[in-house]
Amino acid sequence: MTVFQQVKKIYLDRKAENSGQVNNLLKKLPNLPVEVVEEVKDIQQEIRLASDPVGESKQLIFLTEQKSFIRPCPCTSGCFGCGYWTLDLDLNCPFDCSYCILQKYLEGQPITLATNREHLRKELEQFFARERTEVIRIGTGELADSLALEELTGNAIFLADIFRNRPGYLLELKSKAASIQTLMSITPVPNLILSWSLNPESVIRSEEKGTASLEERFQSAVAAAKHGYRLGFHFDPIIHYPGWEEDYQSVVLRLFKLIPEEAISWISLGTLRFPPDLPLVARRRFPKSSIYEHEFVRSWDGKFRYPRPLRLRMYESIVEMISQFGSDKKIYLCMESPEVWEVITRKIKKGRHLNTFPFPWEN
Amino acid sequence: MVSGWRRIEAAKICGLKELPALEIKEALSDLEVMKVTFFDNYGQRRFSIAEKALAVKRLSDFGLSSEEIIARILPLLELPPERPTLDILLKLSKLPVGLEKIHQKDWKLSTVELFLNFPDQEQLWLLRLIENLTHNQQKEAIELFYCLKKRKKKSLRKLLEKPGLESYQKAFKNNRLLADDQLLSILRKEAYPQMFRLNELIGQTIKQLRLPEKVSLDYDRTLEKTHLKLMAEVRSVFELETYLNQLVKSFNDENWAKLFDILNNQGQ
């Protein structure tokens, strides 16, 4: 069963009725009721009537035109940012992670697919035309999962084609899915990084509903690497629980057992963090999850995080595990403070050095 | 008369003989009368969440559909217009006891939602236990109890067996009220053990430094920032020099190094 088989209904924005992708998308979703609406509010009203509006929003698809697609990654104030750009082709995601901030952030937005991706092609041409001195990283995994709906949209191969021959621009497709069939059917693009979020299988089962298992993610990564793609991995969010260290150790061991080190472009680390209004909705939706019942502090950007000493211990431990395989220089932290970066960077510099992919932020 | 009793009373006091009125020709249903009177009152003052819950329950009893309540009434009540809000309000309105206390302390929707997660018996205990706390303290206590209960997988009664909380347990059994700030500090210590321990250690270390009387140290209690802030109350260059000299002399004290070690998470 593909993830989009959970979809109950399609809504089509009247303004997008004649838009480029509409027919293609509708053809792939036969036998589903289609309703033309004037605006997204019409759908949101229905979503709000459901006992679980967020869950409902993941079963409805809205086809519409996006005004613009590219923006600098919103990181958070006070964070040591990594200069990332986001490319938002889809909004919302068919998967259902207990820690997902989209539960609050999207406020009842159905899975929204852009029907005017040709417009994105133009926007990207302008983006490429700007003068750059550094390598640009850009990705689609900010407000959606990059590959969850690939069988339906084909957005990954659409983007792969645009980014081919744009060596100064690294396109990252970040996912918890295993659907790479479309990407396997094309010649790999050297500046396309396929990346997977990693967590121990126990965390995947309890907190990442609907996503591919850890082994499925690894097997997809192995196949992608064999095909010639470069890979990224994100330990994010790292969850603290009794026995976390052994569990993450097994993930790291499995990663380096299966994936050739040279295929890995980067590995990010980020411990669990969330805005104050997320636990209420997440607790309601995931009563069995206990990730929000840990000790947290409200940090500089208003988000809750594990206390800094604990975060440091967790990062240091995982960096240590990764450095056993000589990949520590490929590590960066996601949404962390300069204080934490400083300690971890020292640790990485003390570790084994390998000549790997030069990050734009490295001297 | 659907609405306006108080305005008539006020007009009489002011000596007015006539007042403009709106005559409604068609017969109003109970539901329509209820809507007019409620929203007429709603314009006069802020309503508590308990009052909003009762009003919604009334509207629902009079036959107003859930869809209409969610789409039309909840936005007027400045509440998130979605089904979970309606479910919470209806559940709250049916609370056997305690609604008045929730009204008096003006709880927010989020506190109510968390509170309703406790089993009925525990709700009663909890209300008694936190009765004397302020609105914000009640909110915090409910959050901490919720969190600890789930984290430790214990009932409220078992949680209260924790050393330091026995007096609360006893008070429960004897049906006496006993609640104060102490409850919150015990709960905080229990819920934030790491931060509590580190802050305590920093506090002790600062004390051991025996700083000059008018000099004090401050730091980020969340320990996200690693620097110390040094403050001195001085009225002259002489005083400043004196304090600085005293401080410089104290640098041999190993507690300075210990303090920075704790802040920088070294050797901990």
Ligand code: SF4
């Ligand atoms: S896969 Fe990503 S976008 Fe989808 S629910 Fe999980 S965290 Fe959210």
